[in-house]
Amino acid sequence: MTAALHLDGLRKSFGKTEIIRGVDLSIERGERHAIIGPNGAGKSTLFNLITGRFPQSDGAVRLHGNDLAGKAPYEINRMGLSRSFQITNIFPKMSVFENVRCSLLWSLGYKYSFWHMVGKSRELTEGAEAILEQINLTNRRDLPAGVLSYAEQRALEIGITIAGGANVIMLDEPTAGMSHSETDYIVDLIRKVTEDKTLVMVEHDMGVVFGLADRISVLVYGEIIATGTPETVRADPKVQEAYLGEALEAEH
């Protein structure tokens, strides 16, 4: 069986500085994979390479065995990969409901249709309302997304990422800046919506990582220094030294 996501010697330089320095990684279908590492390690850049936001300098990304070289973000999305952003990236002037509905359009096959009425489609309305229910924003339905609180915008960001029903979901720091109860809620939500899907997430909260991930990769200075189950990664002395020691201490 081909891996859901396969990175092969992936490199990226911005000018002279090489930020991603040869990443090899295979993520199986249905796996929940966390990428951890210090700030500036290149985690978001790795996400950007995988999702076609930037072209890589070298190496290859394969989604279900298909090479993604030269593919635009929208093409990659149509192949079943959806992502969220570390810095909230929503449609601020559109209503919360509209945000979610727009993220359903392509996956429900509407494409560039100018002969369907979105308001008349039951599957769109009910689908969007179901997502709103899931992300707890039903009572914000008709507000412009831009006026929501930070935590609500984060929830919406996740909502529009998962709405399209992609089978590979990539979340960049979904719980950053959230309170404990909000984090718990979002983690439950992520677990629920990524059932039977492949999840790749960047996360700083070690509680979340160890609770959610099947496998963890540790990225330091653009290189993966360890990959494995939470237990093996936690026990790895290299990881202890480079990152985890600090991160675990910071938790206390």
Next chain:
Amino acid sequence: MTDQTASANMRAGSMTLSLMPWIVAALVLVLLPQIFTANSAITIMNQMAITIIFALAYNMLLGQGGMLSFGHAVYMGVGGFACVHIMNMDDFFASIPLVVLPIFGGLFGMGLATIVGSFSTRKAGTVFAMISLGVGELIAACSVIIVAFFGGEEGISGDRTYAMPTFGVEFLQQIEVYYLIAFWLLISAALMYLFSRTPVGRMANAVRDNPERAEFLGYSARWVRFYSFVASGFFAGIAGGLFAINYEILTEENLNATSSGTILLVTFLGGVGFFFGPILGAIAFTLLQTVLSLETELWAFYAGALFVATVMYFPGGLAGLIMMHVPAIRLGKGSRLILPYIRTLVPAAICILGAAALIEMIFHYRHAFAGDEEMTLFWITFNSHDVLPWIVAVGLTLAGFFTARATAPALLEAWGDANTPDRMQV
């Protein structure tokens, strides 16, 4: 459960609610020429209706798609030129009813938009704006180069009455043309509204707000813009076809940057944030242009001042100004604004009229023929070289200004009050 029935009711209600404006609009369109029967009034209404279609088409780009075009007149113009050529194709023209002619205008506008859009919609923002300006200038310049199509400086003219009569109507009279234009206005406005409710229309908003995010949801921002652009070109072309029918002549003026700039002004004045904004803009602007231009040579100056004031103080345009009052009215407190409005707006109006009087007097003083010292303003005839009129005008302007300024804080306070729910109700 009650919640669900309530929302179901609301949806059923919104169906009839959403049809209501269209029924009212149709009735108004039918009745208007019965109320304003003068030929000049019908001429103005025809011009207004054509401008409304063009402005709505323009707003498909500006308001809904976030594309600022400086050359949109060419799509209307080319549609219009194509229609005049069809008018001059005797046999063919005699075999089609005049009512369908605007469709050809639409198709030509759309064809040109397809060609230009294929490269201009790759990026929004400055790149799009500059390409639209360049293409606009290019095609306007073609009018003196491709004389066979554009007719050089005189333009080209035709005769609408050669078409096949529609139910016996030959469109000899303005009123018949009015109903033809009104018919197309209703159809075009409805279609443009429906377009905004389709998947590609919704995504146009999404791409306007955040093109990058749209791409991560499976949509190519470029193609979404392209489809809006093509649709807008179609309706601009329809407006061009109606222009051809109404005026029976098209010239370089229909293509040039001035016309492109005017439609931007009209649309912005009406408000880009709401579907009906451009309709208000077109009505207001046409009135300014026709009625005010009869009164003063300086009408364009006032239109420009109005535009600057809109951009600076009411970026939502007329539609934004109206919709701003919805929260207060929802709270049932809209009536509390009436008195404070009168107290501030009446003096403000006096100030503006006073200033306009001063401007007219200066203009008359400087530009009237030597010896012509008599002028008429607001139905009062006086000598522009006397001191008294100047004192009155300056006095009114200043009095209006200071009264408005003195009452403005009370208006602001009333505004705040009208927009906060009462304690008792909570």
